[in-house]
Amino acid sequence: MTARRVRWGDEMTVPARVLSRRERRRLETCDEIVEVARDVLREGDDLSLRAVATQMGMTAPALYRYIDSIDELHVLVARAICTDVIAAMAEAGERYSRDDPAARLAASATALRCWALANRTEFLVAFANPTLAAVSCPIRRKALGRLPAGDDDSPNPFAAYFAQMFIDLHSRGLIVVPTADDLNPRLYALIQKSAAQRDNPFYAALGVEGLGTYWLFKLAWVRLYGILVAEVYGQVDEELVGSDVAFNTLMRETFSSLGLADRWDRLVEVSRATALRADT
Incomplete structure (x- = not known):
């Protein structure tokens, strides 16, 4: 089953205005971080900022520009999973x-x-x-x-x-x-x-x-x-x-x-x- 990507905007209030190109790219990167984190889990590896950064070709410190802590990443991943589950149940x-x-x-x-x-x-x-x-x-x-x-x-x-x-x-x-x-x-x-x-x-x-x-x-x-x-x-x-x-x-x-x-x-x-x- 292909996991549905959860927009970073689901986790915070997005202003009712047109986002700049830089802001859009940031949202896309944050989406990718969550998706890569899920891939790490599916492969049976422990979820860590270092593992996600390696998969993305980044350094672990660079991820802190987008993720405050491993706890925050846990929350985002768990909520993304929960969103997929609810979607599957609702469709049925x-x-x-x-x-x-x-x-x-x-x-x-x-x-x-x-x-x-x-x-x-x-x-x-x-x-x-x-x-x-x-x-x-x-x-x-x-x-x-x-x-x-x-x-x-x-x-x-x-x-x-x-x-x-x-x-x-x-x-x-x-x-x-x-x-x-x-x-x-x-x-x-x-x-x-x-x-x-x-x-x-x-x-x-x-x-x-x-x-x-x-x-x-x-x-x-x-x-x-x-x-x-x-x-x-x-x-x-x-x-x-x-x-x-x-x-x-x-x-x-x-x-x-x-x-x-x-x-x-x-x-x-x-x-x-x-x-x-x-x-x-």
């Missing part, structure tokens, strides 16, 4: 109507899996590497004291993408939402605390009822993330990976937890069709 999900968020969820989750298996190194970098995961997520960077003044401390767009589908499922009355009485009191208190700390989109969109949907979302993510990491790391037999059995079993559990077990036959076909399109 948008084949289905907004009135059918269950199908959009099945397609998007499958697209994420297909992308992860086809881009294992980048998946591990963006989603399983503690260093890059910390600096690429605004919330975690803020906790570590790495959030620059004026930077966005809202949840990352990857989480927001999946959150919106769960909010749509709830809003259309398509899922069974647990109430405070259905949950362990200690668990419910933890959910409330998490929502308050993170300006939770579920609470903002759905009120108190959104906390139950937030819990369903967290459980679904644990299943999806868990199987993806296990498959990408090679902890699942290749025959099981190729047959989709483990992935489909966990996805069926997710849709059953949402009260959508009766739709599974159709949803698994949505998943299979998405996987076939990704292979072509």
Whole structure:
């Protein structure tokens, strides 16, 4: 899969004026730095300013004209990867109507899996590497004291993408939402605390009822993330990976937890069709 280049302008405010030739060349160089950094990772090498500079025919000090630190490069690379992942999920999900968020969820989750298996190194970098995961997520960077003044401390767009589908499922009355009485009191208190700390989109969109949907979302993510990491790391037999059995079993559990077990036959076909399109 060819990675989509992310404009440097995505990471800062670009004045509403015509850029000079020098400014355009600077943006192009910054784009190239991010793309070369991803190439370094795909080749299995450690990401460093020296490695990127060597690939570009520059010296490491020269890169500091464009990149302030290795942490900044980590952030830009992780965000570029995240942008590609969201684009792949959105393309898959948008084949289905907004009135059918269950199908959009099945397609998007499958697209994420297909992308992860086809881009294992980048998946591990963006989603399983503690260093890059910390600096690429605004919330975690803020906790570590790495959030620059004026930077966005809202949840990352990857989480927001999946959150919106769960909010749509709830809003259309398509899922069974647990109430405070259905949950362990200690668990419910933890959910409330998490929502308050993170300006939770579920609470903002759905009120108190959104906390139950937030819990369903967290459980679904644990299943999806868990199987993806296990498959990408090679902890699942290749025959099981190729047959989709483990992935489909966990996805069926997710849709059953949402009260959508009766739709599974159709949803698994949505998943299979998405996987076939990704292979072509």
